[in-house]
Amino acid sequence: MDAHPDERRSAKGKPWLSNRTDNESAKMATGKGVIQGYTGVAAVDAKTQIVVDAQVHGTNSEQELLLPVVEAVEPFRTPNTTLCADAGYHSEANLKALAEGGVDAYICDNDYRNRDDRYAGQASYKDKPDPLWDKRKVVKKARCFRPANFTLAEDCPHCVCPAGNKLYSNGSNCTFNGYVAMKFRGAERDCVPCPLCDQCLRTPDTTKTRQVAFFQGKRDSEVRYAERMKRRIDSDTGKRMITARFATVEPIFGNLRNNKRLHRFTLRGRAKVDGQWKLYCLVHNIEKFACNIYA
Structure with missing residues (x-):
């Protein structure tokens, strides 16, 4: 790209891919x-x-x-x-x-x-390659427990996992993509022998403890x-x-x-x-x- 500094470039700085017959297209x-x-x-x-x-x-x-x-x-x-x-x-x-x-x-x-709500069910009316094909999205069942499966304590010092064990706070004012979040992590003494480990961890062979985040909304300081x-x-x-x-x-x-x-x-x-x-x-x-x- 340095050899052709006058190339037309996109907003991200990458040159547009064009052809010889119409280089402006x-x-x-x-x-x-x-x-x-x-x-x-x-x-x-x-x-x-x-x-x-x-x-x-x-x-x-x-x-x-x-x-x-x-x-x-x-x-x-x-x-x-x-x-x-x-x-x-x-x-x-x-x-x-x-x-x-x-x-x-x-x-x-x-x-x-x-x-x-006016567009509810619109996917069933999209063009189909054959009359029996329905393009509506299939809701996949989550393989692992989601944050909704964890119970946040009233004063927020910890949360409780589906197995009844406590996950303790390791970040009460974190930011992820502009969102405020509270993070909790489980203890090895609870997570490693847990019978629900396969349903809680994506890679239980390499990850010993579960971490979960509860999002609180956008940061007010960010426009x-x-x-x-x-x-x-x-x-x-x-x-x-x-x-x-x-x-x-x-x-x-x-x-x-x-x-x-x-x-x-x-x-x-x-x-x-x-x-x-x-x-x-x-x-x-x-x-x-x-x-x-x-x-």
């Missing part, structure tokens, strides 16, 4: 495998379904594309404008930049459907914009905003892909592909204006 992971191409993004007005900004980038990371679009639509925003984006644009850095810029936004995370956004998404307003996003932008992509037959870009080079993407979005806008005029 990037490898994309799709449902049909890995292809060489571009990512087309569009900002759409919720009231009129008019595309107010369209961009093409040679990257497979949508997270890097949110802020350029937000900056591009600034002339169209008012103090009452709210932005909404899907989970591909969700990252701590993006949410921090939006919060510091005073931009009102709702950007869902990858797990928001699992927290929303986690992702946690704040999760609370916004899970609110009644957030759920309405996410539903409104589906009805706003997804029909545009469906129109361009199915009605306009834009199944793939036919040009090479970012400038040409960007022009092709903008042209299709322009045709969509013309149709929308015509429908509004003659409606």
